[in-house]
Amino acid sequence: MKKIGFLSFGHWTPAPGSGTRSAADALLQSIDLAVAAEELGADGAYVRVHHFARQLASPFPLLAAMAAKTRRIELGTAVIDMRYENPLSMAEDAGAADLISGGRLQLGLSRGSPEQVIDGWRHFGHAPAEGETDADMGRRHALAFLEVLGGQGIARPNPRPMFPNPPGLLRLEPHSEGLRERIWWGSGSNATAAWAARQGMNLQSSTLKDDESGEPFHIQQAAQIRAYRAAWREAGHARAPRISVSRSIFPLLDDRDRAYFGSGGKERDQVGFLDEKTRAIFGRGYAAEPEELAAQLRADEAIAEADTLLLTIPNQLGVAYCAHVIEGVLKHVAPALGWR
Numbered sequence: 001m002k003k004i005g006f007l008s009f010g011h012w013t014p015a016p017g018s019g020t021r022s023a024a025d026a027l028l029q030s031i032d033l034a035v036a037a038e039e040l041g042a043d044g045a046y047v048r049v050h051h052f053a054r055q056l057a058s059p060f061p062l063l064a065a066m067a068a069k070t071r072r073i074e075l076g077t078a079v080i081d082m083r084y085e086n087p088l089s090m091a092e093d094a095g096a097a098d099l100i101s102g103g104r105l106q107l108g109l110s111r112g113s114p115e116q117v118i119d120g121w122r123h124f125g126h127a128p129a130e131g132e133t134d135a136d137m138g139r140r141h142a143l144a145f146l147e148v149l150g151g152q153g154i155a156r157p158n159p160r161p162m163f164p165n166p167p168g169l170l171r172l173e174p175h176s177e178g179l180r181e182r183i184w185w186g187s188g189s190n191a192t193a194a195w196a197a198r199q200g201m202n203l204q205s206s207t208l209k210d211d212e213s214g215e216p217f218h219i220q221q222a223a224q225i226r227a228y229r230a231a232w233r234e235a236g237h238a239r240a241p242r243i244s245v246s247r248s249i250f251p252l253l254d255d256r257d258r259a260y261f262g263s264g265g266k267e268r269d270q271v272g273f274l275d276e277k278t279r280a281i282f283g284r285g286y287a288a289e290p291e292e293l294a295a296q297l298r299a300d301e302a303i304a305e306a307d308t309l310l311l312t313i314p315n316q317l318g319v320a321y322c323a324h325v326i327e328g329v330l331k332h333v334a335p336a337l338g339w340r
Contacts, residue, residue: 001303001306001307001308001309001334001337001338001339002043002307002308002339003043003044003074003307003308003309003339004042004043004044004308004309004310004311004329004330004334004339005037005042005043005044005045005046005073005074005076005308005309005310005311006033006037006042006044006045006046006310006311006312006313006322006326007046007047007048007078007246007310007311007312007313008030008033008045008046008047008048008056008312008313008315008322009047009048009050009055009056009312009315010026010027010030010047010048010055010056010315011026011054011055011315011316012025012026012054012055012316013054013316018316019316019317019318019321020315020316020318023054026055026056026315027056027062027065029315029318029319030045030047030056030062030066030315031062031065031066031069032319033045033313033315033319033322033323034066034069034070034073034075035069035070036319036322036323036326037073037323037326038070038071038072038073040323040326040327040330041330041340042073042326042330043073043074043308044073044074044075044076044106044308044310045066045070045073045074045075045076046075046076046077046078046106046108046310047059047062047063047076047077047078048077048078048079049077049079049080049081050081050115050116051081051084051115051116051117051120051124052115052116052117052120053115053116059077059080060093060094060096060097063075063076063077063097063101063105064096064097064100064101066101067097067100067101067102067104067105068100070104071102072104073104074104074105074106075101075104075105075106076105076106076107076108076184077106077107077108077109078108078184078186078204078206078244078246078310079108079109079110079184079186079204080107080108080109080110081110081111081112081113081115081121081138082109082110082111082112082138082139082141082142082145083111083112083121083126083134083135083137083138083141084112084120084121084124084126085141085145086125086126086141087141087142087144087145087148088144088148088172090145091145091148091149091172092172092173092174094107094149094176094179095149095172095173095174095175095176095179096174098176098179098182099174099176103176103178103179103182105176105179105182106182106184106202107179107182107183107184108184108185108186108204109142109145109183109184109185109186109201110138110185110186110187110188111134111135111136111138111139111142111192112134112135112138113188113274114274114275119134121134121137126141139195142185142199143199145183146180146183146199146200146201148171148172149179149180149183150180151171151175151177151180152169152171153168153169153170153171154169154170154171154172155169155170155171156169156170157169157170180200181200181239182202183201183202184201184202184203184204184242184244185199185201185202185203185204186204186205186206187203187204187205187209187224187228188206188208188209188210188280189209189210189212189224190210190212190223190224190227193205193224193225193227193228193231194227194228194230194231195231196228197228197229197231197232197235197237197241198231198235200235200237202241202242202243202244203225203228203241203242203243203244204243204244204246205221205224205225205243205244205245205246205302205306206245206246207246207247207248207282207283207312208280208281208282208283209221209224209280209281210278210279210280210281211271211279211280211281216269217269217281217282217283217284217302218283218300218301218302218303219301219302220281221245221283221301221302221305222301222302222304222305224302225243225245225302225305225306226305228241228243229241229243242307242308243305243306243307243308244306244307244308244309244310245302245303245305245306245308245309245310246309246310246311246312247283247285247286247297247300247303247309247310247311247312248266248285248286248287248311248312249285249286249287249293249297249311249329249333250285250286250287250325250328251287251288251289251290251293251325251328251329251332251333252287252288252289252290252293253290253324253328253332256321256324257287257325257328260314260317261287262287264287266284266285266287267284267285267286267287268284269281269282269283269284270282270284290328290332290333293332293333294332294333294336294337297333297336297337298336298337303337309337311325311326311329313325313326
């Protein structure tokens with residue numbers, strides 16, 4: 001395990017007991033937690049993107065603000081639903097945020113998952129082309145985004161421009177060199193993992209995937225990672241890819257931890273249907289005393305296959321508690337997984 005970061009969904013609700021009661025709370029606390037995680041020695045601060053929900057939605061202003069407050073930690077998404085995105089305007093936003101960060105962005109994309117509203121991407125002005133599904137549209141948007149990140153010129157210059165132009169076709173600006181190699185794909189199946197490898201994207205695999213064999217989640221996820229690596233080798237890419245998995249991990253260190261997570265109930269995988277056709281398996285959570293927790297995680301085959309572990313954090317419990325969880329994993333559990 002080379003890198004460990006946190007992943008926040010940025011939930012907020014004006015309910016009793018919530019430490020994150022507004023959108024402003026969710027955004028500002030995300031910045032504060034990135035700062036705290038960097039001080040603790042964590043490697044990454046990642047956010048989930050959801051639309052039409054009381055969660056984080058527009059990642060680039062947030063990532064830029066996190067970048068301005070930190071110096072070392074990776075900043076990323078897991079994931080951006082590409083059905084909602086204009087690839088060219090997204091490339092401009094991503095280039096600006098990456099330059100502000102000094103090249104620390106790690107952007108996870110996906111073709112999308114079930115959302116809060118029906119066909120929410122239509123409200124953003126997007127619609128599948130004839131013969132496309134919405135998932136096809138998301139992948140098409142992703143490929144267009146990758147193409148413009150390459151920095152090639154795409155637009156004919158005006159013969160009488162307001163400002164002088166460099167020769168040839170003009171590219172989008174600002175362009176951030178190297179960002180193209182720091183794009184990830186959030187994959188829910190073996191086939192889409194192989195597709196991501198062929199496109200030269202890193203792999204993000206979460207706690208949910210298609211149930212393709214009936215085996216335990218971590219075994220299926222490990223097989224997915226191996227399929228991805230095989231496709232990467234076959235594609236002949238020059239660089240080595242990166243692979244992340246997400247887990248809910250809670251060392252039980254004090255009475256607060258035991259009160260929140262010590263009662264159990266999430267130690268088994270769960271199986272359900274995302275829609276009428278898609279049977280999915282949801283990975284288990286982990287909560288135990290540090291020594292037992294380390295043993296459980298060493299037995300997780302997908303964690304062993306990945307180079308990056310993202311800790312899903314209960315952001316509504318507040319920055320101080322989430323930092324406590326991150327510190328507990330880094331100090332009491334991570335060394336047993338080979339971190340640092």
